[in-house]
Ligand SMILES: Nc1ncnc2c1ncn2[C@@H]1O[C@H](COP(=O)(O)OP(=O)(O)O)[C@@H](O)[C@H]1O
């Protein structure tokens with residue numbers, strides 16, 4: 001973990017200084033905001049993925065594979081669709097963002113609690129449900145996007161493609177507050193995380209209120225996914241990648257080790273990846289592609305290994 | 310005392326528990342016997358609040374298991390399920406330490422560690438304590454889960470087929486251990502057993518189920534009779550007394 005921390009520090013330093021042109025007092029705040037956003041996104045994705053996998057007792061499904069961020073995009077589209085982009089411009093983006101996150105918590109909470117808090121379901125069934133839900137949310141979104149006029153579409157479109165380069169920094173303050181709130185909720189539940197790894201029945205027998213814990217974690221996940229989707233757009237396999245690397249690297253089941261390692265890894269991937277790919281090698285939007293590719297490979301490996309057992 | 314009143318549970322059209330009434334006084338070993346699918350596991354799951362009854366109630370020392378706080382019950386009642394599968398990769402000691410969670414809430418004290426080591430010793434797991442569960446044989450894994458349950462240090466211990474996968478030596482050791490828990494620590498042990506001879510040998514009280522109904526209940530002498538066993542298992546068994554123990558043999 002020391003090594004990871006060091007690497008992260010180096011990456012952050014590189015991010016702030018490498019290839020800077022122009023006045024430092026312009027570059028530093030500008031990049032500082034971007035760095036903060038990336039760190040926030042990394043934190044949100046890492047924590048939400050690990051906790052989601054803990055309460056659902058699996059290591060393959062992640063919030064994004066289950067369609068969480070597609071749901072968020074759908075909500076965003078619905079809001080633009082019903083309110084109209086002309087009036088949207090007048091609304092404070094932070095207010096809009098807050099409303100969207102609240103909606104997301106409500107919907108995701110209901111939907112996924114229904115899926116996960118009840119009887120034990122097979123992993124493959126859940127995976128299928130997730131894929132179907134994801135496709136459903138995405139096609140509903142694109143259906144609505146087709147109905148709205150091109151100007152409104154342009155407002156939306158920029159938000160739907162994962163880009164770690166074009167972070168929406170106006171939302172940073174509100175996003176940080178929400179992530180903080182979600183983290184506090186997670187902190188209150190922290191003692192039950194390790195026990196939840198034993199599955200619903202064992203956790204219940206050891207005295208954990210499983211329903212309450214699952215509901216709490218799903219709220220945390222919904223907030224964090226909303227934040228990361230709002231800031232950089234949907235990313236499918238990144239969470240899976242860092243969570244599984246963190247399980248391997250930390251070599252223990254304890255969340256007090258796994259969570260920090262996952263967060264550090266996520267920051268390292270985003271910030272370090274950005275530095276190497278875009279500053280050193282000079283590719284422009286390559287990072288999200290590389291990350292999704294590696295994450296996708298990890299997903300396939302896990303699936304194949306899982307089905308052979 | 311565990312008291313089951315009017316317990317009823319259905320899966321679709323299939324009635325798995327049909328108005329079960331049962332009173333298990335404190336202390337002693339109770340064996341639950343019956344053919345596959347008789348509803349033994351379902352009854353145990355309902356007693357340990359893992360399943361909700363459609364009708365009826367279960368109380369433990371007067372506490373209704375469906376309404377009492379989970380952490381309160383977890384300090385009174387521990388359960389071994391029939392199937393135990395984990396996604397997480399844990400060592401034997403990690404698993405057994407989880408048994409202390411109801412008491413320590415994740416911050417194991419020196420006293421908790423003493424309990425963990427004792428459970429490991431009781432189940433002959435000291436040499437395996439740092440092995441991962443997925444690197445063990447079925448019987449070794451079974452013992453690890455039993456160690457976790459005993460580590461919970463509760464007055465009531467429910468075990469669903471704890472002898473699964475165990476060799477003869479460890480099966481005998483397990484039954485002696487349960488006997489000791491009842492005799493020396495005053496625990497109330499309820500155990501699902503397949504071998505009626507083991508049940509007759511180690512239990513104080515035998516409960517026989519068939520098709521979701523308790524068909525017989527009594528001391529081993531009362532249950533180990535040809536006509537009773539026929540009613541429970543649909544088999545003609547002859548009961549002999551060998552070295553003072555009742556043994557049922559099936560007619561070849
Ligand atoms: N989840 C379930 N869904 C449907 N039927 C079930 C389920 N669990 C158990 N059953 C049925 O309930 C009956 C009793 O099962 P169980 O209590 O496990 O029996 P036992 O432990 O006595 O062998 C069986 O007929 C079984 O098929």
Ligand SMILES: [Mg+2]
Nearest residue numbers: 349350391469
């Ligand atoms: Mg059973």
